Amino acid sequence: MNTLFDKIWDQHVVQIVDDGPTQLYIDRLYCHEVTSPQAFEGMRSRGLKPFRPKQIFCMPDHNTPTHDQDKPIEDPVSRKQVDTLARNAEEFGLTHFGMLHENNGIIHVVGPEQGLSLPGMTIVCGDSHTSTHGAMGAVAFGIGTSEVEMVMASQCILQAKPKSMRITVNGTLGKGVTAKDLALYIMSRITTSGATGYFVEYAGEAVRNLSMEGRLTLCNLSIEMGARGGFIAPDEKTFEYIKGRPYAPKGEEWDKALAYWRTLRSDDDAVFDKEVLFDAADIEPMITYGTNPGMGIGISATIPEPQNQSDEKALQYMGFKAGEKMTGKKVDYVFLGACTNGRIEDFRAFAGIARGRQKAEGVVAWLVPGSWKVYEQICNEGLDKVLEEAGFEIRQPGCSACLAMNDDKIPAGKLSVSTSNRNFEGRQGPGARTCLASPLMAAAAAVTGVITDPRELL
Known part of the structure; x- marks a missing residue:
């Protein structure tokens, strides 16, 4: 009678508090540079050490520039956050994949590809997109900074069961x-x-x-x-993906893990x-026309009438009108990357459309792998050459233009077709206008210069 969520949750319950939250054991904590400094400071001020340091992995991703990573970060705020994480990880004895480390990248790309995120686990990070790791058959969710400290100190968290x-x-x-x-x-x-x-x-x-x-x-x-x-x-696809990855179980441990995972x-x-x-x-290829990810339509549909003031404000901000089609709208920027679409399959899809074509004049394109491992795969498969011939360049790994926390910001008023996860006002830069789409849609926009149904180019 149990759902898989119930099964994983119940196995991790340490204590049920009457009329309160549940004390839940956490298998893996990921830390990046933005939401961890206060947690480390709290630990330091209370004289605490991490309870299970081997379960905690740190890496910078939000503030990392996607070029010249071998040079000091120019932006003082970004530099301070990245340096602080490195110092904290060292002081508290935690694994740290710093910039230019072969395992560095966006935390939600690196976790699965390193075999750190496994079926049946509970996984948390001070980042809302931690839900990504759920693809591995894990219960994964974002937490606040005070909760990051709680998990560091006790490897547990207080949570109401959803x-x-x-x-x-x-x-x-x-x-x-x-x-x-x-x-x-x-x-x-x-x-x-x-x-x-x-x-x-x-x-x-x-x-x-x-x-x-x-x-x-x-x-x-x-x-x-x-x-x-x-x-x-x-399922078997999951197990095949995990097998042989650096942190995946090996030998007898693998057989034991597999037997358990098959019950999940x-x-x-x-x-x-x-x-x-x-x-x-x-479902057809989708694109957003508003300022939240739910304001999306199929590429052949027209922008619907606003239902409320919020919809009206969104259309005004984007410069679009009800009844218009999205196809044919001029594109200024294209972003391929983020923890949503920065993996090898996304680059294969983009390169598939770019092959034999040229980047449209006037389009600025940022192609940002989610990790150094993805970068390596791109080169090994020759996709870098395909993209180069089409007029694109591959940047260095990081969160990049997903959010305005590093150099890769979309200028005010410019229209971006982005494979990231959020299109709120100013998300990609103050005044930037963002249309969320798939790597295929992004590639179609990049080579035509306008929003285009990717099926026409496949």
Whole structure:
């Protein structure tokens, strides 16, 4: 009768507090430079040491420049945050993948690719997009800075148990429709608050057919629906992906882990607090037209009439009108990357459209791998050459233009087609206008200079 969420949660309960939150054991804590300084300071002021330092991994990603990483960071605030994390990790005896370390990258890209994020785990980080790791069959969620300190000190957290929701997508995704389109479609239907208070399990044929990279993208965007997190039951595809990764179990430990992981699924008669059903055939390549990730439409649709003042404000900010199509709108910037779409599959998709074509004049394109491992794969597969011939350059890993915390900011008024996860006012830079889309849609915009249905170029 249990859902997979119940099973993983219950196995990690240390103590249930009457009329209060649950004390939950945490298997893995990830720390980046933005939300950890106060936590370390709190530990220091109380004379505490991390309870289980081997379970904690640190790396800078938000403030790292995506060029000249071998030189000192120019921005003093960014430099201070990155340097502070390095010092704190050293002082507290924690593993630290600093800039230019072969394992450095965006924390939510590195965790799965290093085999640090595993099925059945509880995983937290002071970052809302921690839900990404749910693709591995883990219960992963973002936490606040005071909670980061709590986990460092005790390897536990106080949490109220969320309700459970299952989103089932039946059927097969059509040509040119990716995991990003699936996520944007779900958000356009249930809105950015439709999963508030829930932990989401994604199921159905369309979800099972996604690659691991696609699943990571889908789970990454769970938070944008208001969910506490989102995850997918692990299967043979998951195990194949994990096997042989640096931190994955080896030998006998692997066999033992695999036997346990194979039990991780919701019971056939499990009851969810809410069930939502979608048909993959209804989904086409998606793009957002407003200032939240739920304001998205299929590429062949027209911008809908505003339903309230907030919608009107969003259209005004974006400079769009109801009844218009998104196709043909002039694009200034294209961003491929972020913890949403900075993986090798995303670069393959982008290169597939760029191959034999040229970057449109007047478009600034930032292609940013999610980690040094992804960068290495891009070069090993010759994608860097394909992209170079088309007029693109690959930058160094980091969060880049996903958020205005480093050099890669979109100038005011400019329109960006971005593979990142948020399109709020000023998210990519003060006054920047952001349309969220898949790597295929981003590539189509980059080579045509306007928003284009990627299916026309496939």
